[in-house]
Amino acid sequence: MFSLWGGSPRWDGPFTTNGDTWSRRGGSGQVIPEVPDDQCCPCALWLRRGVNLTEASGLRFQYSDRLWRILVCPSCRTPLSREEGAGARCHGCGTAYGHADTGALDLRLKTAKKYELEHELGSPLLSESGVDFRPLPVNSAPEVDYSSVAVPPHMTKELLSYFPRAKGPHSMMLDLGCGRTRHRGVCEHAGFEYVGLDYDSPAAPILGDGHSLPFKDASFGFVLSVAVLEHIRFPSVMTREVLRVLQAGGVYIGTVSFLEPFHGQSFYHHTHLGVYNTLRDAGFAVERIGPNPKWPVLTAQAMMSLFPKMPFVLCRALVAPLQWLHVLWWKLGSVVDDRASRNARLTRTAGAFFFVAAKTDSR
Numbered sequence: 001m002f003s004l005w006g007g008s009p010r011w012d013g014p015f016t017t018n019g020d021t022w023s024r025r026g027g028s029g030q031v032i033p034e035v036p037d038d039q040c041c042p043c044a045l046w047l048r049r050g051v052n053l054t055e056a057s058g059l060r061f062q063y064s065d066r067l068w069r070i071l072v073c074p075s076c077r078t079p080l081s082r083e084e085g086a087g088a089r090c091h092g093c094g095t096a097y098g099h100a101d102t103g104a105l106d107l108r109l110k111t112a113k114k115y116e117l118e119h120e121l122g123s124p125l126l127s128e129s130g131v132d133f134r135p136l137p138v139n140s141a142p143e144v145d146y147s148s149v150a151v152p153p154h155m156t157k158e159l160l161s162y163f164p165r166a167k168g169p170h171s172m173m174l175d176l177g178c179g180r181t182r183h184r185g186v187c188e189h190a191g192f193e194y195v196g197l198d199y200d201s202p203a204a205p206i207l208g209d210g211h212s213l214p215f216k217d218a219s220f221g222f223v224l225s226v227a228v229l230e231h232i233r234f235p236s237v238m239t240r241e242v243l244r245v246l247q248a249g250g251v252y253i254g255t256v257s258f259l260e261p262f263h264g265q266s267f268y269h270h271t272h273l274g275v276y277n278t279l280r281d282a283g284f285a286v287e288r289i290g291p292n293p294k295w296p297v298l299t300a301q302a303m304m305s306l307f308p309k310m311p312f313v314l315c316r317a318l319v320a321p322l323q324w325l326h327v328l329w330w331k332l333g334s335v336v337d338d339r340a341s342r343n344a345r346l347t348r349t350a351g352a353f354f355f356v357a358a359k360t361d362s363r
């Protein structure tokens, strides 16, 4: 999407990838950056290898009949008809949707669309039960056993322990902002048929806009969006779209930037209250929101902005003394002030937050 060392950040669209930032536009032969899997940093500053777009253009995707049955026009939500070898057509508004040069079905909006939004004003922010915003503990009753599965980038075993199990053999899940589809394995391990959508990634089977998802209501039992919400122009709109495409009882799990630096066209970095408000305002029941304790602001800033292209180990070593002093200072503070807890420190200094929410009714 942009090069740190040359050129300026460029706006590519209303919904960017989760940071496995590719620039598909600009003609063939363009280099698509790859981010090493061991990098926590979800931005594109760590370009060590490249894939030539000409090769990537050879990608083709398979779409199941089940998937075709849930596809709708992103403009008018009329079910799409499959055009053999030529994409899809909407018989409601007449729009034709083709394949991108990556081979993906391109269901991004072809024309601008109005979206009306209602907010409830004057209601209290926190519910009766409240949310304590602690780092996520391991779920004591996980639905899926991930003990033998490697934890993918940007996740922890704690977050994985909240993944739902597919309710049936035909349950589908949506990886919203799927990037290189690196979360496919853990989603399929839970029994879901995986559907990956991104605005602009050559690895995405479907290209689409998070503000106007090309799926019928109540299509998915699970939606995942990892490091996506901060790249969304209108977070309330996308969150309502996620609610719409989820089935009653469906789960929405994700991560969002907090004190990471500006990266990859990020718009709104969320505090814990910001995530909570966005989810509640959309109609979600919030189960967990917690800072990622393994991704402190100092590391995030060092890797993503202060020392780009520096090896991860060296980055961490550079900020380690300050991080250590910071933790020590808060520990000393906790002796004289109860408010100086580890939880309080982490909610103020995390690079990103995790969230777990559910759709509790059939809206």
Ligand SMILES: [Zn+2]
Residues within 6 Å of the ligand: 073, 074, 075, 076, 077, 078, 090, 091, 092, 093, 094, 095
């Ligand atoms: Zn249409």
